[in-house]
Amino acid sequence: MNQVHLIRSLFQNEGLQKTAVTPIKPAQMIYGTVKRFYPNQTALIQMGNLKVTAHVQADISEAAGYWFEVQPHQGDELYLKVIKGNESGSGQPDAASVLQHLQLPETKRNQQLIEFFLSKNLPLMKEQMREAASWMNSKTDFSKASAVMEFMIKNGLPFTKEVFQSFLAVQESQSFTSQLEQASEYLGNPKLASFQSIEPLKQMIGRILDNGDQLQPVPSAGEAKSMLKGLVESLGLEYEREIKIRLAGNLERPAESLDSLKPLLMSAMKELKSDGKALEPILHRLTGMQLISQDYNGPIQYILMQLPISFGGDSTDLTIQWSGKKTDKGQLDPNHCRIVFYLELKRIHDTVIDMLVQNKVIQVTIMNETKGMESAVAMFRPILKEKLKSIGYQLSGIKVIESYEKNNKESSQKNPVDFIQQFYQGVDLKV
Secondary structure, eight states, X not given: XXXXXXXXXXXXXXXXXXXXXXXXXXXXXXXEEEEEEETTTXXXXXXXXXXXXXXXXXXXXXXXXXXXXXXXXOTTOEEEEEOTTOTTOBSOXXXXXXXXHHTOOOOHHHHHHHHHHHXXXXXXXXXXXXXXXXXXXXXXXXXXXXXXXXXXXXXXXXXXXXXXXXXXXXXXXXXXXXXXXXXXXXXXXXXXXXXXXXXXXXXXXXXXXXXXXXXXXXOOHHHHHHHHHXXXXXXXXXXXXHHHHHXXXXXXXXXXXXSSHHHHHHHHHHHHGGGGGGGHHHHHHHHHHHHHHSOOSSSEEEEEEXXXXXXXXXXXXXXXXXXXXXXXXXXXXXXXXXXXXXXEETTTEEEEEEEEEETTEEEXXXXXXXXXXXXXXXXXXXXXXXXXXXXXXXXXXXXXXXXXXXXXXXXXXXXXXXXXXXXXXXXXXXX
């Protein structure tokens, strides 16, 4: 278990993906099965969960499957053309036939992409395939990249390089803290000293790294909340929202998010031009966190944050993944949710804290392979129980396990995020 696997599973979690059907557009390639014939060369075609009536420009057979290309049309009538090499209705054409139809070179990467799109029954478009192929190189993790593309298409996100890179950046194995430290060192290069945007950015990075030290000694609940809120504002994770509010005329609101890491990064990159490319991974990472945390209109809302902090003098990332059903007002309900914390610590290594909140009753599961962890946790159980009681919550129990894989051998789930969806399907949170 590590934070990369924790975050990657979000892209494969059905609770974060829209169930709505991707709109059918001209030039798309879609696989469908002929269900019934109608007069005037029309037929009922089933495409995944969607059934459509369409004009079909070819001889087709009932109950056979074909790859169709959506033709330009007017009004509500849909026109489909059977793709060459697939006229028999025997099933999927091979990748070479599809590449030929799309007029794309038969490279190994293109074939791999086509096979993935076909296996997921995702609509294909020539320009999208060209874009997707250009985004990847020999070092790209295809499994990660393909999952991101599927997520982008199913959620109707702009199919752009910037969105793609942002989702990949948030899965970066290098810690966010390390990236910020490297950026601070890079900005100290004397050749960059004359640029006006450098000093404010350096100061902001320094402030963010210093804020992480506030977790020691152990703060009160109020102090911890204030520190984490300050980090979120300093990173600029609410920057675009603040811009919209101020443009709407609410100029009396504090403008902390306007003087934060994200806008300062954008300003520096614009001024530095090619020299600013070294700062790009940090900007993409911030945008990736924002994109994952936006509302996708599903039954479950997710929020993901990676915050640079310090424990006992050791710098690390605190990854927080909050998920839960929304209230009638569309907000996360703090009394019925699940929060997963991930930390990589120097002495006890990978640590996952899985906190399930149901009607203000909290069950905590700690995953760590350090020997003696259970007895160490038992020492703090009474303190935690009392602290939670003081803010209106009840602790039902704390369980320490080595890993979810070892303790759930019969389950296909691989980490805490994977079984969140199963939990919400099996528990009535309104009780």
